[in-house]
Amino acid sequence: MADYIEPTYAEVNKDVLRAMMETGPKYWATLGTSITVAAVCFFIPWFYQLEVGVGAAGMNRSAVWGTYLSNFIFWIGLSHSGTLLSAVLHITNSSWRKAIYRSAEAMTLFSLITAALFVMVHLGRVWFVHWTIPVPNQMGLWPNFRSPLMFDVMAIATYLTASSIFIYMGSVPDFAAVRDASSGLRRKLYTIFSFGWRGTAREWHTLGWAYTFFAVLVIPLAVSVHSIVSWDFAMSLVPGLHHTVFAPYFVTGAIFSGTAGIVTVMFLLRKYMNFERYIREIHLVNLGKLLVLLSLIWTYINIMEVFTTWFSGSSYELEALEWRLTGFYAPMFWEMILFCAVVPLLILFKRIRTSWKSMLIISILINIGMISERFIIVATSQPRKFLPNAFGFYFPSIVEISITIGSFAVFTTLFLIFVKWVPAVSLYEVKETLKPLRRSS
Amino acid sequence: MSTNVMGIFQFEDEFIGALRRLKESGFDGLTAMSPIPLHEAEHILGFDKSPVRRFTLAGTLLGAAGGFALSVATALTFILPTSGRPIITIPPYLIISYEMAILFGVLFTLFGFHVVSGLPAWRDKIYRPVSNVDRFTLVVECADGENSKLAENIILESGAEEVSRVEGDR
Numbered sequence: 001m002a003d004y005i006e007p008t009y010a011e012v013n014k015d016v017l018r019a020m021m022e023t024g025p026k027y028w029a030t031l032g033t034s035i036t037v038a039a040v041c042f043f044i045p046w047f048y049q050l051e052v053g054v055g056a057a058g059m060n061r062s063a064v065w066g067t068y069l070s071n072f073i074f075w076i077g078l079s080h081s082g083t084l085l086s087a088v089l090h091i092t093n094s095s096w097r098k099a100i101y102r103s104a105e106a107m108t109l110f111s112l113i114t115a116a117l118f119v120m121v122h123l124g125r126v127w128f129v130h131w132t133i134p135v136p137n138q139m140g141l142w143p144n145f146r147s148p149l150m151f152d153v154m155a156i157a158t159y160l161t162a163s164s165i166f167i168y169m170g171s172v173p174d175f176a177a178v179r180d181a182s183s184g185l186r187r188k189l190y191t192i193f194s195f196g197w198r199g200t201a202r203e204w205h206t207l208g209w210a211y212t213f214f215a216v217l218v219i220p221l222a223v224s225v226h227s228i229v230s231w232d233f234a235m236s237l238v239p240g241l242h243h244t245v246f247a248p249y250f251v252t253g254a255i256f257s258g259t260a261g262i263v264t265v266m267f268l269l270r271k272y273m274n275f276e277r278y279i280r281e282i283h284l285v286n287l288g289k290l291l292v293l294l295s296l297i298w299t300y301i302n303i304m305e306v307f308t309t310w311f312s313g314s315s316y317e318l319e320a321l322e323w324r325l326t327g328f329y330a331p332m333f334w335e336m337i338l339f340c341a342v343v344p345l346l347i348l349f350k351r352i353r354t355s356w357k358s359m360l361i362i363s364i365l366i367n368i369g370m371i372s373e374r375f376i377i378v379a380t381s382q383p384r385k386f387l388p389n390a391f392g393f394y395f396p397s398i399v400e401i402s403i404t405i406g407s408f409a410v411f412t413t414l415f416l417i418f419v420k421w422v423p424a425v426s427l428y429e430v431k432e433t434l435k436p437l438r439r440s441s
Numbered sequence: 442m443s444t445n446v447m448g449i450f451q452f453e454d455e456f457i458g459a460l461r462r463l464k465e466s467g468f469d470g471l472t473a474m475s476p477i478p479l480h481e482a483e484h485i486l487g488f489d490k491s492p493v494r495r496f497t498l499a500g501t502l503l504g505a506a507g508g509f510a511l512s513v514a515t516a517l518t519f520i521l522p523t524s525g526r527p528i529i530t531i532p533p534y535l536i537i538s539y540e541m542a543i544l545f546g547v548l549f550t551l552f553g554f555h556v557v558s559g560l561p562a563w564r565d566k567i568y569r570p571v572s573n574v575d576r577f578t579l580v581v582e583c584a585d586g587e588n589s590k591l592a593e594n595i596i597l598e599s600g601a602e603e604v605s606r607v608e609g610d611r
Contacts, residue, residue, distance in 0.1 A: 008575065009476055009574060009575035010574055010575045013574050013575075134511060134515055140518070140519065141519060142515035142516075142518050142519040143515060144515075144516075144519075144521055145511075145512040145515060145516065145533060145534060145537050146516075146523070146530055146533045147533075150537075151533070151536050151537065151540070154508075154536075154537055154540040154541065154544075155540050157544075158540045158541075158543055158544040158547075161544060161547065161548070162543065162544070162547045165547055165548075165551050166547075169551070169554065172560075173573070176573050177573050177574070180570035180573055180574075181570075191563060192563070195555075195560040195561035195562070195563075196560060196561050196562040196563045196564075196566070197560065197573075198474050198562075198566060198568045198572070198573075199474045199475055199476060199572055199573050200472050200473065200474050201472075201473040201474075201475070201479065201482045201483045201486050201488060202486075202488065202557075202558060202559070203558045203559075203560065204475070204477075204478035204479070204483065205478070205483045205488040205491060206491055206493060206554055206557045206558035207478070207554065207558065208478055208491075209490075209491035209493045209494065210491075210493050210550050210551070210553065210554040213493065213494065213497045213546070213550045214547060214550060217497075217501075217543050217546045217547050217550070218543075218547075220543065221540075221543045224536075224539065224540065224543075228536070427476075428476060428477050428478075431476055431477045432477050432478070436453055437451065437452050437453045437575065437577075438452055438453050438454040439451075439452040439454055439455055439600065440454050
């Protein structure tokens, strides 16, 4: 990168705040499209389902879980990129994280919101969602904390709260920069958002400590969230789900899918918000290396899952495995293997991992593979449990397919709104990576 | 009544030098503002281990105990016998305890951040927006005119590009 010219501190402020505060017609067109798709594909079908009942979905007597839950797992998984990666790289003092962590953390937040929406869609009678919250009610009803579903409620509520605080606290100094660069109502709003931040040594010192504690707390939290999601399945006795490897399998898959998601978002931010000077080849290469590592771990766990099923000798488990590898959804299984175990190996070639377009394609393929993985887990297990007379079949209905597509628009809408409210690249952390302002140097 | 002397620096090393000299000269009312965290400045001003950690510990312990208590209390309030298993089952309740420990740890850390940093502080304080862009600002509280003169000299000699006397809350 011999042609790279390091920006000055003032240029960092100018570039990042301009991307945030100046909005062109392309942005409005994208936002408008995204909102329309979200309304048409997500919310209208959901309201239709509320009107006619969950029968609008393809779920049936033996397949009581469907696409809504597989999408829930996918979006929870995608959320693991940001906060976890940001926290781990913060603790390990990896400076390359600094330009990309803000948007990665935003991904976490919006993926979690999208995932939470799927729980509500799946519930059917969404107006009873408050029954999962441990508050006194007129029925004297309390949640059963022995159920993994209640673990989920607690874990996801905690993760959403912690991720929101994590991203907000990291943004406080940047909100002050927005306040200083704006006027009128925006200035008033950002004065409130920034808490009156001045960048005093005491403020930096306290933020540094608090931020490190947030990071330390968030890492085990993120690991626990997807472990708990995996227990929703693994703690049932259903063949194909009742595996001890599920927790690490889900966590690895989540980080894998989330890291691929970061590459996709990085490409878009770089291209459409003109962050070429901040999101650079080093980020691509490092994330590429991480993807290869995660792909190898994920592949190993998949092999182990097949091996332990075969080794168990249980006829129910073997039948479930055979259906997964050779049944109706087998093409999807092998597509998943191709996209998540084989394609990422291309990143080993330098030409591939240094090419933005190749990495974009690979990152999208990985996430297609991960959606398939989540779907296969749900669709090939419950409808085929134990005795053949109880076997059923699950295929998503048009409402489910539409809501699945619409969820991407919901996520995109939230992200597009975010980039106009919060600097998508952390100003002060990027400045820290630049050459220090010293007369002696 | 005390007055404040403010110096604005272009370079970090000169700013740190001025801060160190002012501290050595006996000035205690020092406020250093910078666009990035400067650990050397924090060290000179005597910021060592932050009390935030006590808030985090307290929150985590309280959350862990609260999570466990919540699980036990709900089980006893709404008794749900399952296959003769005990009503109070430790392993699943530890998971709730774990999640609540983290939740309260985070919330208490947030609270601790506000308490220790003194934020929010929306009332007017001495501040120059350049110190959030690419300049390093130093504000010195001086007891009298003689002290102000001394502070101004130190700041100027250290390489400040601007020195002025300002009124307001430091």
